[in-house]
Structures are given as C-alpha cells and as structure tokens.
Amino acid sequence: MIDDKLGQNVEILLVEDNPGDIRLIVEVLKEGKINNNLSVVEDGEQALAYLRREGSYQDSIVPDIILLDLNLPKINGTEVLAEIKRDPLLKYIPVIILTTSEAEQDILKAYDLHANCYITKPVNLEQFLTVVRSIENFWLTIVKLPRR
Template sequence: MIDNSLRNHLEILLVEDNPGDIRLIVEVLKEGKITNHLNVVEDGEEALAYLRREGSYQHSIIPDIILLDLNLPKINGTEVLAEIKNDPQLRHIPVIILTTSEAEQDILKAYDLHANCYITKPVNLEQFLTVVRSIENFWLTIVKLPRR
C-alpha cells in the first residue's frame, strides 16, 4: 500500500457513454484536491482494450481506479466488471459502479462480481456534483490504493 498523498497523481479511467455526465465528472475532478489524470472511454469494448493495452491503447497506463457505468454500448458494464475481476493483472483495481440503475438485480450482480461500491447517479444536477465530489473525497484522498 502507498500513501496517496505521496503520489504525483492518480490515474482514473472513466467508462461512460453519456457526454453530459462525462463533462460534469471531468469538471468536478479538475477542481479536485489532488492531481489526477482522467482517461475516458465510451463503451465496454473500448474499456477492455484500454485495460488490456490493445490497439491504439498499447501505451495506456493502468488506472488506479475505475468509474464504470453499467449501461454501455457494445459490451455492458456488468460484462466489463466480470472481465476486470477475472483478470489477475486487473482485479486489484477498485471499480466504482456509477450508473442510473437502481434495480436490485443490478446491485446484487455488481457486488457478486466484486465491485468495490455501487452508486446510483442522481438526476438532480447539484446532487450529481455532490456525489462525484464525495467519490473524489473518499476514493482519491482517504482510501489507500495499491501501487500500480
């Protein structure tokens, strides 16, 4: 484990297909307490290519944390989560599910697949911003993350 305050920055992978949500998350994290580098991919297929360093992502940096939507094109978030947690090279990366789904079966499935937490996106803009700030405060400043 490493004290996050000693890191130059944290690598974050955002897997999200909603341009409005991407914009809001980028803005909140720019204002953040710690320096972070946010990479964004917009579908599950692209997320797996990024994490496996395939194709145009061969020089990608493995993230310290992943923010993952469930409702994604091509490969859905549940399938992406399963692939991450079944891969010995990736399973240590904390995965935060950030999605609109409040369905109990989605919540149970995410935790069955070893999601580190499940957060439902609020519809209200101010509440959405508060949630993203809370994620940043907890996961990027309080939690101790494993070394890359």
C-alpha cells in the same frame, strides 16, 4: 498523511457513454484537490482494450481506480466488471459502479462480481456534483489504493 497524497498523481479510467455526465465528472475532478489523470472511454469494448493495452491503447496507463457505468454500448458494464475481476493483472483495481440503475438485481450482480461500491447517479445536477465530489474525497484522499 492526506497532504502526501495530494502530490501523488492518481490515474482514473472513466467508462461512460453519456457526454453530459462525462463533462460534469471531468469538471469536478479538474477542480478537485487531488492530482489526477482522467482517461475516458465510451463503451465496454474500448474499456477492455484500454485495460489490456490493445490496439490504439497500447500506451495506456493502468488506472488506480475505475468509474464504470453499467449501461454501455457494445459490451455492458457488468461484463466489463466480470472481465476486470477475472484478470489477475487487473482484479485489484477498485471499480466504482456509477450508474442510473437502481435495480436490485444490478446491485446484487455488481457486488457478486466484486465491485468495490455501487452508486446510483442522481438526476438533480447539484446532487450529481456532490456525489462525484464525495467519490473524490473518499476514494482519492482517504482510501489507500493499490499501487500499480
């Protein structure tokens, strides 16, 4: 079963404004065993435009999974999550919160808005890489994602 999935191409949208985190996530997913197309947007406004295929994102592909930071410029991640889960065309896309916030109110709010999981980014580089590999191993090999 897993071998079948290795051949599929998974569309991933990364919503992240930290260039260092973007670079690390790109590298881990490039090295991974899952074929994927990773699209990156750096703020909440771009994320919603991408998902709604507006403006310069008219040719964007609806992602199979979204990695979403909460602390974003323009429109924060919580608002982006609320918009995704409110939209009948987007609400089934799994959203993984990947953020530095450990605040209990952020965790509760994310789950209240139907985030699929909440992961706090480790500060240690090796732990951060392990977390991203774990996301790939679980969400892209074990979990059955809804198809677009």
